[in-house]
Amino acid sequence: MANYFVISRAKPKPGYAATGLKHLKTLADFTKENGAVHCDVGAIQTGANAGSLIAAMFVEKMATIENIFDHFPNQEFYKEMFSTGNMEITGRAIGRIHHRESGSSDKPKYMVLTKFSSKTEMLDEAKQVMDIFMKNGALSCGYATFGAGDSAGARVMGVRYPSLDAIQNAYEAARASDVYASALSDVELHFRNVIRLG
Missing domain, CATH: 3.30.70.100 (Alpha-Beta Plaits)
Incomplete structure (x- = not known):
C-alpha cells in the first residue's frame, strides 16, 4: 500500500512532448520494477504549466524513492530526456498520503x-x-x-x-x-x- 508519493514536472522542448511521454512510460515501468506501488505519467492540459509532463510515483517507504532516484541517472531513457536538453525538470515534491x-x-x-x-x-x-x-x-x-x-x-x-x-x-x-x-x-x-x- 502506498504511503508516500513523489511528483515531478518537466517541460519538454518544442516538438518533444510525444517522445518525452513515451520515455516517461518506460520510467513508470522502471519504478514499478524497483519497488513503486504505482506510477502515473501524463501531460498537463490546463493552468500555467499546460504542455508540461508529469510523473507521480507512489511508494510504501521513503527508502524506495531514494533507491529509484539513485538508479535513474544510469538509465538510457533518463539520459535521453534529461542529459540532452530535451526536457527540463521544473518542479518536484514529496507528500504523505x-x-x-x-x-x-x-x-x-x-x-x-x-x-x-x-x-x-x-x-x-x-x-x-x-x-x-x-x-x-x-x-x-x-x-x-x-x-x-x-x-x-x-x-x-x-x-x-x-x-x-x-x-x-x-x-x-x-x-x-x-x-x-x-x-x-x-x-x-x-x-x-x-x-x-x-
Whole structure:
C-alpha cells in the first residue's frame, strides 16, 4: 500500500512532448520494477504549466524513492530526456498520503489534481468530498499533504476519471452539495488542473 508519493514536472522542448511521454512510460515501468506501488505519467492540459509532463510515483517507504532516484541517472531513457536538453525538470515534491479510494479497475484517461492550503488536515471533509466524486464518475482518488518541495504544507487531492464527461458529472454533483461548498469555504485554492494520462 502506498504511503508516500513523489511528483515531478518537466517541460519538454518544442516538438518533444510525444517522445518525452513515451520515455516517461518506460520510467513508470522502471519504478514499478524497483519497488513503486504505482506510477502515473501524463501531460498537463490546463493552468500555467499546460504542455508540461508529469510523473507521480507512489511508494510504501521513503527508502524506495531514494533507491529509484539513485538508479535513474544510469538509465538510457533518463539520459535521453534529461542529459540532452530535451526536457527540463521544473518542479518536484514529496507528500504523505492520508487517504485513498478505488472503486473501479477501469483504466483512467484523466486526473484532476487540486492543490490548496488549509489550517487543519481536513481529513473528514476530504473524505466526504471524494465520496461525492466517487459516486459520480471517478475511478479512484487520494488525499495527501506535501512534505517537501516549494508547496510544503499544502494539501493535494488527485482524482482519476475515465473521460472529461465523467469530470463534468462529478463537479456538477459537487456544486450541488452543501458538503462541497462548506469544504471549499475553508480552504485557499491554489490550482485545479486536468492531466491527460499516458
